[in-house]
Amino acid sequence: MQAIREKIVEALLQRPGVTKVEVDAAMEVHRQEGVSIGEALVRKGLISEKELLLLLVRELHIPSLDLRHFKVDEKLRELIPERMARQYQLVPIAALGSGVTVALSDPFNVFAVDDLRSLTGKRIDIVMGAHSQVREAIDKLYNTSAQTTVAEISKDFDVGGLEIVGDVENEPNADVDSSGQAPIIRMVNLVIKEALRQRASDIHMEPTEGDMRVRYRIDGVLQDILDVPRESRSAVVVRIKIMARMDITMNQIPQDGRFKMRVTGKEVDFRVSILPTCHGPKIVMRILDKSGLSVGLEHLGFSPQSVAMINEYMLKPYGMILVTGPTGSGKSTTLYSMISRLNTPEKNIITVEDPVEYLLEGLTQIEVKADIGLTFAAGLRSILRQSPDIVMVGEIRDNETADIAIKASLTGQLVFSTLHTNDAAGALTRLVDMNVEPFLVASSLLMVCAQRLARKICPHCKEEIEIPPEAIERLQGHIDLKTKFYEGRGCERCRQTGYFGRFGLTELLIVDDTIRSMLLEGKMSDDIKKYARETQGMRTLWDDAIERLAQGQTTIAEVLRVATSEE
Secondary structure, eight states, X not given: OHHHHHHHHHHHHTSTTOOHHHHHHHHHHHHHHOOOHHHHHHHTTSXXXXXXXXXXXXXXXXXBOOGGGOOOOGGGGGTSOXXXXXXXXXXXXXXXXXXEEEEESOTTXXXXXXXXHHHHOSEEEEEEOOHHXXXXXXXXXXXXXXXXXXXXXXXXXXXXXXXXETOGGGSGGGGGSOGXXXXXXXXXXXXXXXXXXXXXXXXXXXXXXXXXXXEEEETTEEEEEEEEOGGGHHHHHHHHHHHTTOOTTOOSSOEEEEXXXXXXXXXXXXXXXXXXXXXXXXXXXXXXXXXXXXXXXXXXXXXXXXXXHHHHHTTSSSEEEEEEOSTTSSHXXXXXXXXXXXXXXXXXXXXEESSOOSOOTTOEEEEOBGXXXXXXXXXXXXXXXXXXXXXXXXXXXSHHHHHHHXXXXXXXXXXXXXXXXXXXXXXXXXXXXXXXXXXXXXXXXXXXXXXXXXXXXXXXXXXXXXXXHHHHHHHTTTSOTTSOEEEEOOOTTTTTSSEEEEEEEEEEEEOOHHHHHHHHTTOOHHHHHHHIIIIIOOOOHHHHHHHHHHTTSSOHHHHHHHXXXXX
């Protein structure tokens, strides 16, 4: 599949007017928003849906089907649940004997066929379909308009017990929410409460040419939930703007806001971002549940060894602790959990963040506003005059911020921050690459924690499997192949994904005297990592993932997705 991706990219780059920058931007949309590669390329205008289909058919040698002229037998909807059809964007078109034929729009989703095979117990044959045609066929087969989807979700589901904290209804613009708009209020409340029930971390409301697609990010993966009808889109946007105290008259510029809701007695924060697109405003609501921050690192799914080591080093009086990893790997949650543990009346804790995610009592929190000159570096420089005991910098992005943060850690403050690096050792050399003097890095750093989030097998449909032949070669020498391996079959509890919840994988690097000497000698991150593994006994992300696999907590596919072999 990787080779096919490269061929498609190559073919695109040969088209007149298509640049590598545009292709890279489309790939970033694919990674960040969870849409298929094809949808990202079409959305960016690099290729039409028809041309993409022809290209995929030619490269993959998979037949295509024009679904506009094909009527799907309604009996087939009993074979595949609607939620699975929407999750993988596929529709059953025929069932004969021991085989089922499905039309799908994203041939790069390698889990779709395996999950369908496990669910149906039948051989799965595939044909290609255009993305828009597949979505339309799904709607027709399952007879779902936006209104019926809302009704389906709300069936036997109480929308009560949900109130906005802060008396939004009495805001000056509240007249927009007249009695005639009550169904819109109910719809928005329903979307929010269902997101909380399904453990979503984000709610995406994305306008399309026809309606507004609503998706939840559950366990790190976006899943289709419902469609808001076109005629209700504007009212939904206005309702959310009022809740987040935004300007309802401004539609051509991005806006950020937040609101708080009390759900069955528990307060939950929501951070809202609205972005103008060619079809209208796109809304993303990040769900921030503070109740999970005070329960301790062990409840974030870290191994007992990692928790013990982090607890030891975060109680040091001064120095710097870094948490590294890609976007969405849980760095902020880990930092906030540490800060919550240290948040006592005798400590002066100040944070500078972009943006402030969780509002915590007892902390002084500053939000970066670059347009008025309040950058990370400027904020950090100012808060050091406030006599802090503990400082949290949301992210080290440049030399100035890195330099001030490191010098603060050398003058008596305990400093926490994040970096975007692939592993723990890479954080040390990244700081040097930012033109921070190696002796400052060596003197200040106490510990680096690299982390990832891996999905847990759903306990409600967990079953033992035989190790696939293609996985044996990857795991040979890393794990006893006589180990029992498990997967989730897929059930209503996990929305047919086979996964329920996530846990943290960690790689902890302790900066000792030898590593300090290696930094001063200009050693590369690979040399530092090798020393840490062989002498300190550091467990890498791969080691942690393999151990969790052996314990039956996750799947082979998930290990290979989130961790890389060290061999």
